[in-house]
Amino acid sequence: MTRTKRSFAVALAAGAAAIALGMTGCSPSAGGDDDSSVLRVWAGSATPINNNFNPFAVDTAVHATFGAIYEPLFFFNQLSSEPPVGLIGDTYEYSEDGKTLTVTIKPDQKWSDGEDLTAEDVAFTFGYGSNKTEQFVSAEATDDTTVVLTYTEPQFTSAPLTLGTTYIIPEHIWADIDDYIGETNPEPVGSGPYVLSSFSDAAYTVEANDNFRDGAPAVKEVQYVGLDSNQSSQDLLTTGKIDWVGQFIANPDAVTGKGDITTLNLQQDPTTITTCANADLGCTGAQTDPAVRQAINVAIDRATIQEKAFAGLAGESSPTFMLLPRDEQWLSDPSLTTSPQEANVAEAGKILEAAGYAKDSDGFYGKDGTAIEIDLFSPDGWTDYNDAAKLISEQAAEAGIRINARTVSDAEYWTPIQNGDFQMALFGLTQSLVADPYSNYHEFFAGTSTVKVGESPLVGQNYSRYTNPAVDEAVLAAGATQDVATKQAAYATIQTEIARDLPYIPVVLNASQSFFNTKKFTGWPTEDDLYAAPLPYLAVANAVVLTNLTPTK
Amino acid sequence: MSFYLRRVAFYLVTFWAAISLNFLLPRLLPGDPAAIMLGKLRRASGGRPLSEETIQAITSILGAGKDMSLWDQYLAYWGRLLQGDLGVSSTRYPAQVADLIAGALPWTIILVGVATVISFALGIIVGAWVGWRRGTWLDHLVPITTVFQSIPYFWLALVLVAVFSVQLGIFPIVGGYDVFEFPGGPELSWAFIGSAIYHAILPAITIVLSSVGGWLLGMRNMMVSTMSEDYVVTAEAKGLTPRRVRTKYASRNAAIPSLAGFGIALGFVVAGSIVMEQVFSYPGIGKLMIQAVQGLDYALMQGVFLVITLTVLAANFFMDLIYGFIDPRVRHNG
Numbered sequence: 001m002t003r004t005k006r007s008f009a010v011a012l013a014a015g016a017a018a019i020a021l022g023m024t025g026c027s028p029s030a031g032g033d034d035d036s037s038v039l040r041v042w043a044g045s046a047t048p049i050n051n052n053f054n055p056f057a058v059d060t061a062v063h064a065t066f067g068a069i070y071e072p073l074f075f076f077n078q079l080s081s082e083p084p085v086g087l088i089g090d091t092y093e094y095s096e097d098g099k100t101l102t103v104t105i106k107p108d109q110k111w112s113d114g115e116d117l118t119a120e121d122v123a124f125t126f127g128y129g130s131n132k133t134e135q136f137v138s139a140e141a142t143d144d145t146t147v148v149l150t151y152t153e154p155q156f157t158s159a160p161l162t163l164g165t166t167y168i169i170p171e172h173i174w175a176d177i178d179d180y181i182g183e184t185n186p187e188p189v190g191s192g193p194y195v196l197s198s199f200s201d202a203a204y205t206v207e208a209n210d211n212f213r214d215g216a217p218a219v220k221e222v223q224y225v226g227l228d229s230n231q232s233s234q235d236l237l238t239t240g241k242i243d244w245v246g247q248f249i250a251n252p253d254a255v256t257g258k259g260d261i262t263t264l265n266l267q268q269d270p271t272t273i274t275t276c277a278n279a280d281l282g283c284t285g286a287q288t289d290p291a292v293r294q295a296i297n298v299a300i301d302r303a304t305i306q307e308k309a310f311a312g313l314a315g316e317s318s319p320t321f322m323l324l325p326r327d328e329q330w331l332s333d334p335s336l337t338t339s340p341q342e343a344n345v346a347e348a349g350k351i352l353e354a355a356g357y358a359k360d361s362d363g364f365y366g367k368d369g370t371a372i373e374i375d376l377f378s379p380d381g382w383t384d385y386n387d388a389a390k391l392i393s394e395q396a397a398e399a400g401i402r403i404n405a406r407t408v409s410d411a412e413y414w415t416p417i418q419n420g421d422f423q424m425a426l427f428g429l430t431q432s433l434v435a436d437p438y439s440n441y442h443e444f445f446a447g448t449s450t451v452k453v454g455e456s457p458l459v460g461q462n463y464s465r466y467t468n469p470a471v472d473e474a475v476l477a478a479g480a481t482q483d484v485a486t487k488q489a490a491y492a493t494i495q496t497e498i499a500r501d502l503p504y505i506p507v508v509l510n511a512s513q514s515f516f517n518t519k520k521f522t523g524w525p526t527e528d529d530l531y532a533a534p535l536p537y538l539a540v541a542n543a544v545v546l547t548n549l550t551p552t553k
Numbered sequence: 554m555s556f557y558l559r560r561v562a563f564y565l566v567t568f569w570a571a572i573s574l575n576f577l578l579p580r581l582l583p584g585d586p587a588a589i590m591l592g593k594l595r596r597a598s599g600g601r602p603l604s605e606e607t608i609q610a611i612t613s614i615l616g617a618g619k620d621m622s623l624w625d626q627y628l629a630y631w632g633r634l635l636q637g638d639l640g641v642s643s644t645r646y647p648a649q650v651a652d653l654i655a656g657a658l659p660w661t662i663i664l665v666g667v668a669t670v671i672s673f674a675l676g677i678i679v680g681a682w683v684g685w686r687r688g689t690w691l692d693h694l695v696p697i698t699t700v701f702q703s704i705p706y707f708w709l710a711l712v713l714v715a716v717f718s719v720q721l722g723i724f725p726i727v728g729g730y731d732v733f734e735f736p737g738g739p740e741l742s743w744a745f746i747g748s749a750i751y752h753a754i755l756p757a758i759t760i761v762l763s764s765v766g767g768w769l770l771g772m773r774n775m776m777v778s779t780m781s782e783d784y785v786v787t788a789e790a791k792g793l794t795p796r797r798v799r800t801k802y803a804s805r806n807a808a809i810p811s812l813a814g815f816g817i818a819l820g821f822v823v824a825g826s827i828v829m830e831q832v833f834s835y836p837g838i839g840k841l842m843i844q845a846v847q848g849l850d851y852a853l854m855q856g857v858f859l860v861i862t863l864t865v866l867a868a869n870f871f872m873d874l875i876y877g878f879i880d881p882r883v884r885h886n887g
Contacts (some may be wrong), residue, residue, distance in 0.1 A: 040733065047834055048656055048657065203736055204736070223736055232726055235714065236726055
């Protein structure tokens with residue numbers, strides 16, 4: 001045997017030993033799975049996880065911060081039209097003019113460090129940092145369980161914001177913190193069902209809070225892991241390493257096949273062709289003509305898009321931009337329940353011809369010698385969007401409308417959407433948190449929520465640059481009242497206007513899939529009992545789900 | 554000696570130029586990176602005011618300090634750099650860039666470094682052997698390994714994960730260590746080190762598989778051409794043992810060109826293996842870079858590029874020295 005041969009054999013043996021070592025290294029972790037009371041979650045964090053539990057860092061704080069550790073006063077379930085559920089809060093009441101809000105909180109609550117949680121803390125929270133809005137006047141604790149909030153303007157429409165997303169903080173800790181933006185709050189003291197127990201940049205763990213007002217939750221430990229790809233999460237779910245994720249999996253049977261994992265698919269947020277619609281504010285292109293948008297609206301085959309691009313998981317969206325049937329009481333015209341699901345080429349042609357367009361020799365519509373040619377972009381790698389854009393382009397071509405679908409990088413996607421330098425983009429709007437479409441109309445359609453092309457809206461997200469005096473007036477009217485009939489009338493106006501003008505052309509209702517281990521834990525929301533959305537990344541809802549769970553062993 | 558002095562001087566100048574470029578590039582970009590980052594931060598924090606400190610840190614790292622001349626900014630930049638201050642990341646706000654890099658660097662260096670060394674050693678040893686036995690069945694190793702190299706890396710990695718981790722359950726799926734076992738993060742214990750090694754095996758195998766072909770092919774071909782050199786023929790004619798001819802005469806000389814490539818490869822170890830880190834959620838530098846670029850996080854980008862530049866330079870410097878040592882011709886002509 002030559003020396004080389006021998007050393008090669010030695011190397012092989014060493015390699016085998018390394019693998020064997022690896023295997024033995026594996027066995028204790030397999031044993032660790034017996035510890036079935038730990039719930040493992042991937043809420044979408046990428047590694048390295050940032051050590052930030054600051055409830056004011058809305059975008060950068062880690063997932064357990066909102067809900068599990070810090071709580072708002074009430075939980076607004078965005079899946080139901082039921083009134084909100086009290087967390088710290090017990091009841092709330094508006095004054096006649098809507099400028100004063102009186103909140104009572106539940107008695108005998110404690111912070112996770114054992115100090116009492118009183119109305120003083122709540123009042124302090126509302127007067128602290130960015131919770132102090134422009135319209136805020138004062139927050140006063142009139143006794144141990146009552147807080148009176150005063151504003152300069154009626155606050156009827158901001159209850160979900162004020163009561164549902166203002167996270168109550170302990171005065172005895174935050175009174176000493178001035179830089180509430182730079183704070184990372186590595187040892188959070190909250191009122192929620194969990195407290196932080198350990199943190200590393202790959203995972204962190206929260207454990208049951210013994211001081212929680214309803215008693216410590218049944219799931220004693222919850223570990224949040226950081227992962228960088230959906231594939232990894234799917235693999236971990238399949239092998240039983242993690243118990244709860246919310247992500248897109250095109251073929252859910254692969255994961256749920258064994259029977260441990262259950263999936264729930266909720267459709268809430270509309271995906272739209274967002275158009276830069278308003279030539280007065282600087283939009284350019286054929287899509288600024290409502291007739292072109294109307295023609296596209298009837299030319300696209302939504303059923304095909306939903307089947308081919310969204311794997312059949314998406315839902316039918318409504319041109320009223322309401323979540324139906326949740327918001328049914330506000331629907332003015334039943335014909336606006338859903339957008340047309342099949343293409344109607346003849347109708348598209350009729351609309352365009354009535355508006356003075358004519359077909360050229362290639363079969364494409366145009367006006368005054370210029371053919372319609374619109375740019376439609378979507379972020380590269382969002383495959384469902386990319387496929388949908390391609391289908392839209394093909395379907396529009398059938399109807400003689402030229403739409404060029406292209407993909408752009410993430411960075412190139414957000415900037416034009418915000419500053420209006422685009423013609424059409426596939427873009428997802430977010431649904432209102434409560435069974436009232438007010439925030440949708442205010443955010444996406446009101447003139448006060450938009451600015452000229454070239455600037456980004458500071459208030460609201462009217463990226464379409466849509467302005468319509470009738471809509472603006474109705475939004476104002478709806479915001480200043482609690483009277484159902486007045487609101488209904490205002491919403492009826494808005495719905496007619498936006499369904500005709502189509503600044504956002506609805507495509508589908510985006511799917512949000514959640515997967516959870518029903519073998520290890522019971523009490524998850526079901527199709528029939530959607531007490532909270534089972535998405536681990538949804539603030540507050542995730543904590544409501546956690547407190548409802550029980551380990552099976 | 555003057556060879557080494559000249560090399561040192563050359564690298565010092567390159568070092569200075571690289572750092573200065575790193576200072577200049579964001580300032581030459583269209584738009585004001587500091588403004589972009591501040592804007593992003595404001596959006597991220599829901600339009601809330603930023604602290605004075607943050608604003609100052611960002612403008613002084615990235616930009617356009619209002620009353621400062623470019624020269625003063627340059628001096629300030631060096632001052633902070635020498636204190637190890639690389640600024641604040643905007644995607645990971647308010648984490649320090651230096652901390653992020655320090656956390657990621659060891660993982661990348663150890664895993665990608667070891668994999669690169671293994672891949673190189675394997676390629677050279679097997680390549681020499683295959684070249685020595687040219688024309689035999691061993692030649693089939695060349696197309697086999699190059700096929701692995703030509704397969705898209707992410708695909709190879711995903712297939713290996715699907716087979717060995719998900720189906721067979723032999724290897725872990727993600728991470729640098731078992732996060733379920735060590736919820737508190739890295740610690741100094743044999744159990745942790747074992748876990749880290751165990752988690753490194755599959756990623757390392759994917760890297761070795763996808764890169765060994767190049768070394769092997771290069772080495773084999775050099776070996777074949779070296780063996781027709783006069784000195785090898787002479788050595789054989791002298792009646793030296795084949796082993797001696799193979800190791801002392803042929804392999805040694807055939808390996809020299811590969812060494813240069815190895816130096817460069819070592820330098821790029823720090824750049825990490827972006828795709829590997831993404832597939833395995835491995836806590837390395839490559840991932841930081843991808844996040845920085847996607848999130849337009851200029852401070853993080855600058856920090857990562859700086860570290861990569863410095864290591865590439867250092868590795869080249871090191872190889873230069875070694876090269877001068879093993880190949881005297883370099884010292885005389887350099």
